[in-house]
Amino acid sequence: MTRNDSIKKLRDQLVRRRDALHRALEGDLSLLRELHQEKTGDVLDAAADTVQDELNSQLIEAESRELGAINDAIARFDADCFGNCEGCGKPIPITRLRAIPYATDCIDCRRKAETRTGGGSSVLWNRVFDNAEVDSV
Ligand SMILES: [Zn+2]
Known part of the structure; x- marks a missing residue:
């Protein structure tokens, strides 16, 4: 897969994640759970596991923060500068973007x-x- 293909895929993932977070913040956690079943491995997914037991303000806060970061990342897609480091301007390695799709700088x-x-x-x-x-x- 080329870098461009990977980045397009990341955009899809971010948009879906954003929609899920939107709905979660409105009280509908079904989409977030659905995404969680497809892909695992970040902090929020771990937090989503406990949602059934307790929907606490900490989770809402984490979701709001992530939502802001995702919106920023999608804006960078639209401005055609997604995946470039804000510090040195070099492309951020795709492995880092896969781990943190809304990363704005290289390691x-x-x-x-x-x-x-x-x-x-x-x-x-x-x-x-x-x-x-x-x-x-
Ligand atoms: Zn850099």
Whole structure:
């Protein structure tokens, strides 16, 4: 299968997932369960297993978050930039997209972003504050 074919298939999966999540958030979990039976292996699917027992706010939150990520991914399809890393612009390996269809960066850039976080934002705020003080003098 070519990369293009794989990406088209991923789009189909994302659209179906989005519909299932929409309906789940409206209280209809049947479609989500149906998808779960076809494909397993992510966190939300594991969460969907427990849905019969308890429909808790945590699950709703996870679904809302995933729905947002899926909508973003579908928008990138429509803009023809799906599958390209937002960090370095290189194509994201198809194996990574299969695992996380709404990934926006390659593993290298993800690692770099993770090492940047952790106290980084407060440093940035200090810098902004310093500049503001200099300007006002
Ligand atoms: Zn990258």
